[in-house]
Structures are given as C-alpha cells and as structure tokens.
Amino acid sequence: MITPIEIKVNLDGDVADALTCLGCTGRAAIDRRIWFAEPRPAGPDPAPTLLSSRIVIRLRSGENDDITVKLRPCLQSQLVGRWRTSFTNDALRYRIEEDWNSDRRALSASAVSQRPAGSLHDATILGADVTTVLDTSQRQFLVSCTPPGVAVDRLTAMGPISSTKWTQVRVGDLEVDAERWRIAGLDLLELSLRVTPEHSESHAEVRNRAIDRQRRFETAVRRHGLQIETGETKTQQVLAVLRARSIGR
Numbered sequence: 001m002i003t004p005i006e007i008k009v010n011l012d013g014d015v016a017d018a019l020t021c022l023g024c025t026g027r028a029a030i031d032r033r034i035w036f037a038e039p040r041p042a043g044p045d046p047a048p049t050l051l052s053s054r055i056v057i058r059l060r061s062g063e064n065d066d067i068t069v070k071l072r073p074c075l076q077s078q079l080v081g082r083w084r085t086s087f088t089n090d091a092l093r094y095r096i097e098e099d100w101n102s103d104r105r106a107l108s109a110s111a112v113s114q115r116p117a118g119s120l121h122d123a124t125i126l127g128a129d130v131t132t133v134l135d136t137s138q139r140q141f142l143v144s145c146t147p148p149g150v151a152v153d154r155l156t157a158m159g160p161i162s163s164t165k166w167t168q169v170r171v172g173d174l175e176v177d178a179e180r181w182r183i184a185g186l187d188l189l190e191l192s193l194r195v196t197p198e199h200s201e202s203h204a205e206v207r208n209r210a211i212d213r214q215r216r217f218e219t220a221v222r223r224h225g226l227q228i229e230t231g232e233t234k235t236q237q238v239l240a241v242l243r244a245r246s247i248g249r
Contacts (some may be wrong), residue, residue, distance in 0.1 A: 001085050001096070002203050005195040005210040008101040009221055012229035015180060015189045021224050024166045024178055032062035034181070035159030036239055037130040039151075040246070051239055053150045055142075057134075059124060059157060065115040067123075069138045071145060072099060073106030078145045083109065092137045097194075100214060102230045111141045123157060130155040158242035159183070172220025174213075181234055184241050188234045193217060 011018050019025050037057035039049045050057060056070040071078065079096065086095045093112045098105060113135040123133040131153055134142075142152050165179045169191070176193045195210040221228060232240075 002197045002201065002206055003086075003097045003107070004095075004197065005098045005100055005206065007193055007195065007210065007214045007217055008099065009191045009218060010101065010229040010231075010234060011189045011191065011221070012227040015187045018189055018226055019178070019180070021226060022166075022169050022171065022178060024169060027166055030062065030165040030167075032060050032163045032165070033160035034163050035059040035124050035157035035161070036235070036242065037155040037157055038239070038243065039154065040156045050150075050152070050155075051236065053147065055146060055150065055152065056235060057130065057152075057155065059120050059130070059133075059159075060163070061118070061120060061124075061160075064117050065120045066112055067115065067120060067133060067135070067138070068110055068112045069134065069141055070108055070110040072108035072110075074109055074145070076107060078147075079109055080144055083141060083145055091135055094137075094141075098210075100210065101233065102228070109141075109145070111135075111138045113138060124159070126156065128157065129153075130157050156246075158239070158246060161238055172216065172223065174217055174220060176217070181238060183238055184245060186238060186241055188237060190234055191217075191221065 035058070037050070037059065054071060054073060056068070056072060058068045058070070060066050083094070088094070091113065093114070094110070096107070096109045099108050120133060122128060123130050146152070162182045163179060165177060167177050168175050169178045171191065174193060176191045179190050179192070181188045193213070195206065195213055197206045218228060
C-alpha cells in the first residue's frame, strides 16, 4: 500500500506576526476546542503515559465533534487484519499515512469517529472516563494494534486547547493549512500540506515528489522571513504543559 504523506512545518517566533505575514489575519477560520486523554497522574513524573506509548487519543469540539485514536509513530507490522489498509464506513474513518516534520518521518494510523456537536461534552468534564465514549471499532483498533502491556483505561481529558485553522493559505506557489494552538501561555503555529499518491505512481515516485515538495515548502516559509522550529511537536509541547498543570492541582 502506498500511503499519503503529510508534511508539517512548526514555526518559531511571534505567532501573531507570522499570521499577519501569511495573510491569515481577518480571514475566515475554523475554531475548535481540543482535549487529549491521558491517565490521571499518579506521581511526580510529568511524562504523558499514552504519548510515551505512542498512542494519542484526541477529542475535538466545534461545528461537529470527533474523537481520534492514533498510533504515531507505529510500525507497519503492528497494523494487522483490516487495519492494514485505509477505509471509511458509516462509523469510522481509518487512515494510514506518513508524517514528515523536518528530518523526522513516521508512519501513523488513525481511527476517527465523527459525533454530533456537543455530544462529547460530558467526556471532557474533570473526573469523567474518556474510554466510555470510544467507538467499538476504536476499541478493537487499540486491542489489535497496540503493544502488549499498554493499559488504555480510566482516562481523563486534558484541556481545552483553543484551535484556530485556516485553509488554502498561500506560501510561495503552494497552498497549505495553518493551525494555531493556544493554552496556558503556550502559542503554537503549524503549517501543513498533503502529498497524495496519484494513479499509477510507485512508492519511490511518491516519496521523491514529497521530498521535492518539502524542500519547496520549507524554502518558501523562510523566504517569508519566518523561522522553522525543529524541536518537539505541538502535541508533545501541549501535553507536557497539561500534564504539569494536572500534577500541580
């Protein structure tokens, strides 16, 4: 199977200035709130338990709600049975893709369950167990594809993170998405685009096209006078803040 490739660029520096530079200020945007599910901290160690096991469970609310179970990074050998290939049915949208960020490249697999607006509210209340709102197929995904010994139960929602997303943002000759995350003094901006396999393309051809697109993307960002951040992903950064905050309660 030849997977799509999502190329991401995290920006360093003042986010408001970057948004003005990119022409996002004053444009229509998609506003959402985001939570991540993690076990309630049982000690002083701030390391997110699920994330360190390469599992992400994310809840989003906005015009519609959704809950995502993602393995990232994962191995192709982890994806067994029907989880070997992407599919969509009435209950679930399942996608396998590569995530590229600077020189970091990882395979990810995500199972997304769409929900009516407001339906995940109770799961985000402090003390609620997020696992109760997982779709049956998402539970099967976890059981089938996660490493032995990883406990995914009695999870609490950490957040909310304020998310604002702009689409079709011009960066050089490319159209990208821009997403801003804000929480507890943390202000992050990520740009992203997708490279989708075309008919009859080989795996090598898709990767070569993605390498060229990534080079053009990063060059165009720098030509805008913007600085690329090569540290932790935005998910790692916000979870570190949320985990530390929950321990301090």
